[in-house]
Amino acid sequence: xxxxxxxxxxxxxxxxxxxxxxxxxxxxxxxxxxxxxxxxxxxxxxxxxxxxxxxxxxxxxxxxxxxxxxxxxxxxxxxxxxxxxxxxxxxxxxxxxxxxxxxxxxxxxxxxxxxxxxxxxxxxxxxxxxxxxxxxxxxxxxxxxxxxxxxxxxxxxxxxxxxxxxxxxxxxxxxxxxxxxxxxxxxxxxxxxxxxxxxxxxxxxxxxxxxxxxxxxxxxxxxxxxxxxxxxxxxxxxxxxxxxxxxxxxxxxxxxxxxxxxxxxxxxxxxxxxxxxxxxxxxxxxxxxxxxxxxxxxxxxxxxxxxxxxxxxxxxxxxxxxxxxxxxxxxxxxxxxxxxxxxxxxxxxxxxxxxxxxxxxxxxxxxxxxx
Numbered sequence: 001x002x003x004x005x006x007x008x009x010x011x012x013x014x015x016x017x018x019x020x021x022x023x024x025x026x027x028x029x030x031x032x033x034x035x036x037x038x039x040x041x042x043x044x045x046x047x048x049x050x051x052x053x054x055x056x057x058x059x060x061x062x063x064x065x066x067x068x069x070x071x072x073x074x075x076x077x078x079x080x081x082x083x084x085x086x087x088x089x090x091x092x093x094x095x096x097x098x099x100x101x102x103x104x105x106x107x108x109x110x111x112x113x114x115x116x117x118x119x120x121x122x123x124x125x126x127x128x129x130x131x132x133x134x135x136x137x138x139x140x141x142x143x144x145x146x147x148x149x150x151x152x153x154x155x156x157x158x159x160x161x162x163x164x165x166x167x168x169x170x171x172x173x174x175x176x177x178x179x180x181x182x183x184x185x186x187x188x189x190x191x192x193x194x195x196x197x198x199x200x201x202x203x204x205x206x207x208x209x210x211x212x213x214x215x216x217x218x219x220x221x222x223x224x225x226x227x228x229x230x231x232x233x234x235x236x237x238x239x240x241x242x243x244x245x246x247x248x249x250x251x252x253x254x255x256x257x258x259x260x261x262x263x264x265x266x267x268x269x270x271x272x273x274x275x276x277x278x279x280x281x282x283x284x285x286x287x288x289x290x291x292x293x294x295x296x297x298x299x300x301x302x303x304x305x306x307x308x309x310x311x312x313x314x315x316x317x318x319x320x321x322x323x324x325x326x327x328x329x330x331x332x333x334x335x336x337x338x339x340x341x342x343x344x345x346x347x348x349x350x351x352x353x354x355x356x357x358x359x360x361x362x363x364x365x366x367x368x369x370x371x
Contacts, residue, residue, distance in 0.1 A: 006120035010039030010053040021111035029063035050076035070127040078119040087265040088121045094264040105260035149259030159307030161238035177228040223327035231271035241266030243275040245283040277325030281357040326363035329354040
């Protein structure tokens with residue numbers, strides 16, 4: 001057992017503990033035995049901020065019939081950091097309070113654990129690999145057709161909660177980008193901005209890419225805050241919040257290829273283009289983004305209309321807000337990320353894509369009227 005009192009490695013789990021996790025949602029269900037299929041840890045290039053354990057599970061008679069034969073458990077040591085606790089609590093609330101009401105492609109939920117005292121976290125889901133899922137990253141070729149699959153998922157999610165009274169009612173626990181615990185994590189200079197400064201100081205490629213662009217971290221911080229304050233005055237919806245290509249997948253669903261979303265730590269209420277811009281700018285290589293981003297935004301807007309948004313934004317206003325997503329995509333999206341999360345190639349390529357988009361789209365000029 002790990003020092004924190006909760007397993008961090010696959011071989012530390014027991015049938016009793018797996019039963020405790022699952023029985024929260026499925027009382028009376030018992031894990032009789034299990035086999036370790038896989039164990040991935042942060043820092044090995046295959047896991048981002050959390051680890052992942054996969055188990056083949058055998059249940060005792062009388063257990064819930066809908067429980068899967070293979071489960072995946074996302075695990076992390078939240079530690080003493082209140083920032084990490086906020087993010088994982090946010091994700092657990094998504095699965096515990098919202099997941100069952102959504103029809104979009106995203107993992108099923110079977111149990112959880114979050115302990116602020118020991119600083120430990122676990123999220124029990126189905127193992128998507130059993131369904132032949134292809135997890136995405138920026139080293140996988142994405143055609144415009146592939147990108148449309150995920151844009152369709154985002155449009156379905158956004159349309160369901162577009163300007164919905166539920167955002168300030170039943171979903172009031174989902175905080176906006178401009179206030180609340182999530183905002184404080186990213187806006188307080190002593191929290192994520194301090195982390196970003198530390199990461200930049202340790203990685204020369206980040207320093208020189210910023211120098212080449214002619215911007216400073218402070219510039220990007222200010223632009224991010226201004227853009228979020230402005231976009232909070234525009235139509236609001238429920239956001240995935242962290243929709244870079246590495247948090248997406250492709251899978252066959254109902255006989256057709258579909259896009260899916262994972263990792264809901266940054267779920268928020270806010271402006272739709274936060275999700276759309278981050279996804280497009282990380283999914284496509286530079287040349288394809290330049291060639292196809294306008295048509296992809298038009299596709300998303302049409303999908304919004306088809307999903308029930310009677311007056312979706314016009315293209316020109318959507319394009320302007322798309323340009324304003326770039327500072328966040330760089331500052332929070334990737335300057336905060338160390339190479340240990342995804343490995344050198346994915347990390348450097350992500351920086352290249354979002355920074356080139358910032359320049360191509362003249363994002364700084366789009367901010368001037370917000371000063």
